[in-house]
Amino acid sequence: MVKIRKARKEDLKDIIELNQKLFGYEYKNWDNTLDCSWPSKNRGYFKKSIIDKDSLVLVAIDKGNIVGYFIGNIKKAANYGKIKKIAEGDNAYILSDYQRKGIGSEFYKRFFKWARAKGVMRVKVVVSSKNVQSLNWHNKVGFEYYDICLEKKLK
Numbered sequence: 001m002v003k004i005r006k007a008r009k010e011d012l013k014d015i016i017e018l019n020q021k022l023f024g025y026e027y028k029n030w031d032n033t034l035d036c037s038w039p040s041k042n043r044g045y046f047k048k049s050i051i052d053k054d055s056l057v058l059v060a061i062d063k064g065n066i067v068g069y070f071i072g073n074i075k076k077a078a079n080y081g082k083i084k085k086i087a088e089g090d091n092a093y094i095l096s097d098y099q100r101k102g103i104g105s106e107f108y109k110r111f112f113k114w115a116r117a118k119g120v121m122r123v124k125v126v127v128s129s130k131n132v133q134s135l136n137w138h139n140k141v142g143f144e145y146y147d148i149c150l151e152k153k154l155k
Contacts, residue, residue: 002067002098004106007050007057014066015046015059022093030128049073049090056114060094060103068094070107074120087115089125108141 007015019039027034049055049071060068070092077086089111094103115123125143127134 002060002062002101002103004058004060004103004110007059007069009047009050011057011059011066011069012043012046012050015050015057015069015071016040016043018066018069018093018095019046019091021095022091025093026128026131030130046071054118056111058107058110060098060107062098067098068092068103068107070104070111072111072115072123074115074118077122083122085120087111087118087120087123089123104137105141 016039020036023034023036023039027036046057050057052073055071055073057072058070059066071090072087073090074085074087077083089108092104092107112123123143124146125138127138129135
């Protein structure tokens with residue numbers, strides 16, 4: 001039975017290892033511009049996320065092992081709109097054997113509740129446009145297309 005709880009400092013190593021898997025997966029499948037050394041070089045980001053009052057880090061645990069994590073935070077919204085702060089699902093990864101078991105939905109359910117309690121009324125997430133599976137899943141849990149960012153490679 002998978003349990004979900006708030007992350008603790010002692011979870012840091014496992015979260016970074018899972019984030020490394022996320023980077024490798026994204027690099028291989030959608031974005032070969034990613035710096036795959038980023039997770040190991042940014043331990044401070046993960047540590048700060050665990051202790052910051054404007055961040056929520058959750059872990060999924062099965063048989064004493066962390067099998068997934070979620071990091072979300074509150075950010076200042078773009079200054080051209082009426083919304084002053086926005087919650088962002090910053091990054092998450094669930095081991096493949098544990099996907100499609102409701103862990104991601106539970107992560108977001110808890111994140112939405114946490115964000116509402118902080119007075120935030122909008123949540124965003126950035127997903128690779130080529131990751132159709134993730135886009136479809138995010139649509140299923142209520143995310144809608146809002147802004148679309150386009151990029152062009154220059155030669």
